[in-house]
Amino acid sequence: MDSNKNLERQKQLFSSHAQLVHFLADLMGAREDGFKLANIAQHYAVPSNRFSSQHTSKSSYRDSFELNLGYIPSQHELVFRKQPHVAAVSGFWNKYQQSRVIRFACAKLWFLRLCLWLFFTKFTFRYSSALQFTRLKNHYFLELAFICVTTLFLAEAAPLPITENVNFDSSFSSTGMLATFTPTYTQASALSFHTAKNTRILIMINGNCDIARRVGPSITQTWMTLPGHNFVTVRFIVGDSGSREDACSGDEALERSFMVYLPQCSDSYPPVEKVLCMWDFARSTWLSSFHFFLKIDADTYINIPNLLTLLAQHAPSEHLFAGAVGTGRNHDLPPYCLGPAYILSQYTLSKIPSDFIEISPRLENSDTTLSSVVRDFTQITCMDGIRPQYRWSFMNRYWDFRDGQFKAVMLNELSQSILPLTHPMNSALLIAISVHPLKRPVDMRKFHRYILTSLLPLFITQQPRKEEPVPPQLRPMCVYNPSVQYELSGFMLRECAPVRPVRPRKLKYAFIVHLKEHQQSFFRATEIAERLRSFHLQPVLFQGIEGKKMLNSFTGTRINHGEIGLRESYRLLYHTVLRRNARETTGFSSSSLKLPFAVQQKISPDPNTDSRSSLDGHPFEHDFSADELYLVLEDDVIFSPRFRHQLDLLLQDPRCGSFLSSNSGGVLLLGATIWRNGSYPQVNPYTGGWTIAELDMEQHPNTRCYNFNTGVYGTFSFILDKRAMQMVLMWLNDPQYADRPVDHAWAYLSEQGIPVRVAYPYIVIPRVDTSIIHKSGNHLDAIRRAVIHRWFFSES
Numbered sequence: 001m002d003s004n005k006n007l008e009r010q011k012q013l014f015s016s017h018a019q020l021v022h023f024l025a026d027l028m029g030a031r032e033d034g035f036k037l038a039n040i041a042q043h044y045a046v047p048s049n050r051f052s053s054q055h056t057s058k059s060s061y062r063d064s065f066e067l068n069l070g071y072i073p074s075q076h077e078l079v080f081r082k083q084p085h086v087a088a089v090s091g092f093w094n095k096y097q098q099s100r101v102i103r104f105a106c107a108k109l110w111f112l113r114l115c116l117w118l119f120f121t122k123f124t125f126r127y128s129s130a131l132q133f134t135r136l137k138n139h140y141f142l143e144l145a146f147i148c149v150t151t152l153f154l155a156e157a158a159p160l161p162i163t164e165n166v167n168f169d170s171s172f173s174s175t176g177m178l179a180t181f182t183p184t185y186t187q188a189s190a191l192s193f194h195t196a197k198n199t200r201i202l203i204m205i206n207g208n209c210d211i212a213r214r215v216g217p218s219i220t221q222t223w224m225t226l227p228g229h230n231f232v233t234v235r236f237i238v239g240d241s242g243s244r245e246d247a248c249s250g251d252e253a254l255e256r257s258f259m260v261y262l263p264q265c266s267d268s269y270p271p272v273e274k275v276l277c278m279w280d281f282a283r284s285t286w287l288s289s290f291h292f293f294l295k296i297d298a299d300t301y302i303n304i305p306n307l308l309t310l311l312a313q314h315a316p317s318e319h320l321f322a323g324a325v326g327t328g329r330n331h332d333l334p335p336y337c338l339g340p341a342y343i344l345s346q347y348t349l350s351k352i353p354s355d356f357i358e359i360s361p362r363l364e365n366s367d368t369t370l371s372s373v374v375r376d377f378t379q380i381t382c383m384d385g386i387r388p389q390y391r392w393s394f395m396n397r398y399w400d401f402r403d404g405q406f407k408a409v410m411l412n413e414l415s416q417s418i419l420p421l422t423h424p425m426n427s428a429l430l431i432a433i434s435v436h437p438l439k440r441p442v443d444m445r446k447f448h449r450y451i452l453t454s455l456l457p458l459f460i461t462q463q464p465r466k467e468e469p470v471p472p473q474l475r476p477m478c479v480y481n482p483s484v485q486y487e488l489s490g491f492m493l494r495e496c497a498p499v500r501p502v503r504p505r506k507l508k509y510a511f512i513v514h515l516k517e518h519q520q521s522f523f524r525a526t527e528i529a530e531r532l533r534s535f536h537l538q539p540v541l542f543q544g545i546e547g548k549k550m551l552n553s554f555t556g557t558r559i560n561h562g563e564i565g566l567r568e569s570y571r572l573l574y575h576t577v578l579r580r581n582a583r584e585t586t587g588f589s590s591s592s593l594k595l596p597f598a599v600q601q602k603i604s605p606d607p608n609t610d611s612r613s614s615l616d617g618h619p620f621e622h623d624f625s626a627d628e629l630y631l632v633l634e635d636d637v638i639f640s641p642r643f644r645h646q647l648d649l650l651l652q653d654p655r656c657g658s659f660l661s662s663n664s665g666g667v668l669l670l671g672a673t674i675w676r677n678g679s680y681p682q683v684n685p686y687t688g689g690w691t692i693a694e695l696d697m698e699q700h701p702n703t704r705c706y707n708f709n710t711g712v713y714g715t716f717s718f719i720l721d722k723r724a725m726q727m728v729l730m731w732l733n734d735p736q737y738a739d740r741p742v743d744h745a746w747a748y749l750s751e752q753g754i755p756v757r758v759a760y761p762y763i764v765i766p767r768v769d770t771s772i773i774h775k776s777g778n779h780l781d782a783i784r785r786a787v788i789h790r791w792f793f794s795e796s
Contacts, residue, residue, distance in 0.1 A: 181452050182663050183227050185500035187305035190312040194231050199311065202290040203234045204278055207298035208267040209242030212259065215298050216249040218441035220258060222448035226304040233290070234258065236298070237278050239265035275339075275366035276357050276373075283349055291316035293349055295370075296341045299437040301447055306433045310390055311343075320345035321374050324394035324434075325382050326367070336371030337382035338396045341434035344374070351378045393433040425450045425457055425753065427478045427496055453723065454663035455753035456480055456496065464490030464683045480664065480755040483692050483709040484747065490683045495700075495707070498654040501661035505721060507629040507651065510537045513544045513569050514635040520770070525635045535644045537631065544569030558739050562773030566715070567732060567742045570632075574729040577630065578722070629660055630725070634716045636770040637671075640763040640793040649704060650759050656705035659755045665721035666755035667746065668705070671762040673714040673789050688712065690790075697760065708746050708756040715743045717764035724754055761794035 183191060205219070216236055224234055240263050242248040249259050265277035275295065282293055292311055296302060314320045323342030325335050353359075356373055363369040375381055383391070429435060429450070438444045456479050468490035478496040479485050486492045510532045514525035522541075529539035547565025559567075640646055650668065651657035659666050678689020688711030696706040720728070731737055731745045746756045768782050778784070786792065 181227060181305075182661070183305050183502055184662070185502055187227070187309055188502040190305070190308040191228055193312045194228070194308055199231050199292070199308075199316075200290045201232045201292045201294065201307075201311070202282065202286055203232055203294040203296060203302065204282060205234065205236045205296055205298050206271060206275060206278065207236060207238065209238050209246060209248035211298045212236050212238055212242070212248040213250050215441055215444065216254060216258065217251065218444045219298070220254065222444050223302050223304060223451075226451075228304040228308045231308065232304060235260045237262060237265070237274075237281075239263070239267035239274050239277070241267040270365055272362055272366045272369050275370055276360070279349075279352075279370065280354075280357050283352060284354065287346065287349060291346050292320070293344045293346070294341065295339075296434065297339065297436060299439050299444075300340045301435040301438055301444060301451075302341070303433055303435070303451060306393065306431060310386075310393065310433060313387070314345065314385075316346040318345060319348050319378060319380050319385070321348055321371075321378070321380050321382055321384065322386050322390070322394070323382055324396040325391075328368075333368060334371075334375065335381045335383070336368050336375075338394070339365065339367035340396050340436035341394050342367070342370075342382070348374065348378055348380070353377065390433070392428065393431065395429065395432045395435045425455060427456055428476065430454060430456070452663065454499075456664070457753040458485045458488055458751050459493075460751070461489045466490060466683060467681045480659075480666075480753060481707045481750045483688070483696055483707040484750040486680075486692070487683065487687045487710055488751070498658050499662040499664075500654065501658055503661070504651065504658070505627050505629045505661045507631060507647075507719065508538055509628065510539050510631040510633060511542045511573060512539060512633050512635060513542050513566075513573065515546060515565075516543045517546060521635045524770070528633060528635065528637065531639060532633075535647075542569075542573050545572060559741055560773065562771070563741045566634075566773070570715070570742050571729065571732045573632070574725045574732070578725060578729065629719050629721055631719050632715075632717070633764070634766070636767040637716050637764050638767060642793075642795070643763050646704075646759075646763045646794070646796075650763070653704055655700060655703040656757055656759065659757070660719065660721055664754055665723040666757070667708075667718055667720045667724050667749060669708070669712070669714065669746075669756070669758040670717040670719065671714065671764040671766065671791075672712045672758045673766075674711050675713075675788060676711055678709070678711050686711075693758075693760075704761075705757045705759050708750055708758055710747050712746065712758060713741075713743050714766070716766040724749060727752065727754060762791060763793070765789075765791040765793075 207215070219234070219236075224232070236249070236258055237260050238248055239261075243261055243263065244255065244259075247255055249255055262277060262281055265281075266273045268274070278295065286293075294302070294307075310322070321337060321342070321344055323337030324340070326338045327333050327335055352373060356377070360369070360373045360376070363372060371382060435447065438447055458479055458481065459474060459477075467486075470491045470493065474491075474493060478494045480496055482492050482495050512525045512528050512532075515521040525541050529541060532539040545565050545568040547561035547563070547568070550561070550564050550568065647670075650670075651660070656668065660668060674690055674693065676686065676689040678691045679686045680689070680692040680695070688709035690711070692709050693706045693712070696709075697703075700706075727749055728745045731748050732742070737744070737748070750756050765786075768780055768785055771779065
């Protein structure tokens with residue numbers, strides 16, 4: 001029995017060793033092929049920035065939704081590259097590339113390691129007591145191999161972790177760099193309902209062969225992947241413009257699972273005959289197999305979770321005919337469902353006779369014709385019996401969406417225009433079931449990205465000077481941050497209601513940014529770590545960057561060395577966390593290849609262990625989850641006496657905590673610095689301050705936070721999720737923001753549509769006598785600042 005266990009253990013060890021052998025073989029075999037080497041680096045989750053001379057252009061950062069997380073090497077990194085050990089490692093890397101002797105020596109090391117492994121394995125089977133010794137030897141040689149591989153492969157990235165600039169469309173969806181779409185509580189309830197009912201939905205896409213080839217792949221890669229897609233069967237219907245031999249989709253897998261060819265249906269335009277033919281085929285072939293039937297155009301986006309929410313309120317055995325309502329250009333027609341997207345229940349479709357094509361009159365358009373058929377045989381019209389909140393769920397021709405922007409307003413029959421010309425997203429689109437038109441594949445993918453992130457960018461108008469009335473088109477809209485919206489436009493939109501998450505994200509880890517070279521900073525960080533452990537949080541000391549070492553690289557900047565160091569410390573922290581999470585989601589186990597993170601150090605989980613001894617030289621090993629929240633602290637903070645209790649109340653608050661677990665994510669500041677009352681209601685660069693913060697709290701009297709405004713400063717204590725971390729890293733990487741303090745990122749997040757809120761009363765405040773950023777008398781007067789900033793703890 002023991003020998004069987006030993007055999008299984010040896011098999012596990014051999015599996016991990018074989019993976020490393022393959023890695024080294026791939027590395028050596030591709031040493032002169034830069035493209036292949038970059039692919040190997042991506043597969044093994046190793047940074048490959050140095051294998052490409054291309055860096056992200058400045059223009060790519062202007063698209064706020066291009067979540068490009070590449071770590072762009074800045075000029076001040078040259079300071080680190082001048083360090084002796086970096087030069088030595090880089091020199092060894094160059095010699096490795098040029099010398100067969102060194103490569104042969106590395107190969108001999110691996111061969112020796114394999115021989116020793118086989119030698120000890122042989123004796124392990126004879127003497128079970130030797131198992132521990134064998135595993136110990138294996139461990140030491142494994143670590144030696146790690147040193148060899150990481151030294152050769154990560155030489156140029158040793159001082160700071162640098163990753164390749166990644167394109168969202170090609171990589172993020174596969175690597176998990178973006179958190180997956182999280183249904184709201186209502187959507188999750190609908191998903192559970194349809195699971196119990198085993199609901200089956202058929203979506204028929206109308207298009208010809210050319211359209212299928214152009215947009216078919218983008219459909220399968222976007223909305224067909226949303227939660228609830230398992231209830232949906234999607235078929236792209238091509239008429240006489242193509243056949244199975246033509247393979248209109250251009251993909252063998254799509255031909256089997258996605259394409260349907262009906263040669264008896266004409267693909268002529270307008271598609272009156274085609275649509276009637278599709279419905280006749282659905283009635284005769286699929287009626288008993290599905291509960292609900294949708295017909296959509298190829299340039300229509302379907303939000304499946306919102307669709308399921310509507311269908312959960314209607315039984316397939318009842319009448320249902322839903323879509324965007326039209327009445328004709330002159331309002332002279334009975335209400336009908338517009339063609340880009342409409343739904344029929346199984347019961348409604350069954351009431352249409354089999355010979356309806358022969359006996360039904362033809363009208364000008366397919367949507368009016370089909371609606372007249374439904375009305376004649378079922379006596380219902382479009383949206384009969386549908387709740388009023390779904391009146392505008394089928395968004396049809398409100399805009400022309402190209403290149404990620406709304407280029408022009410397109411009016412439907414009711415002249416409904418609710419969007420400005422160039423705004424990329426609004427609150428109405430998040431609750432829509434269908435959105436039309438998205439003419440090009442790139443438009444479909446970009447819009448899908450907006451849905452995944454649930455961002456609501458603020459409406460930016462020409463700089464106002466006073467309070468302005470809300471434009472009629474925007475009155476139905478809501479935003480996450482009305483305060484910053486007012487500062488940008490002069491009008492105050494309502495705040496979007498909190499989204500109840502299916503399950504809250506967990507707050508487990510707290511990062512304490514400190515400077516280990518400063519003894520007092522390190523001492524304060526260890527004290528904070530002990531406090532956090534008493535709050536049942538896992539503290540992690542994160543060694544920051546000394547800004548004085550970078551002054552020579554920052555010429556003409558308006559920020560001092562303390563602000564420079566803080567910026568780069570946060571940049572390194574965010575990049576480290578995100579890269580570790582990305583490596584976990586790619587499927588390559590972190591236990592198989594540990595990258596050197598010398599700047600991270602783990603606090604011992606045992607409170608009886610000396611913290612100082614547990615920090616030196618022990619890299620932090622945790623792989624972070626996309627469903628976690630992260631607490632970030634500077635080393636000079638003071639906690640409220642009731643910190644844990646107040647933190648729990650904040651995270652449970654529907655307005656102040658739930659948004660952190662929604663699709664949009666966000667930031668919650670646990671303390672802040674406000675120096676002025678602000679000029680509100682006048683609109684100028686100084687509008688933000690205590691006045692608008694107090695107005696926000698008056699409008700939401702039963703919550704424990706207020707919305708960020710531009711009078712709010714500070715990064716000494718905050719909670720954020722992964723998506724907000726990605727956005728802040730993108731801001732830090734953007735050269736146009738390189739001379740701004742790191743807390744200016746909060747305004748950027750607010751403008752891009754990420755909620756940023758501030759806990760009040762504060763539960764964390766900073767010490768002012770230890771600051772390395774501000775040294776003036778006004779900044780060091782603790783009593784004066786406590787009064788101005790309202791740094792007082794509450795008993796509740």
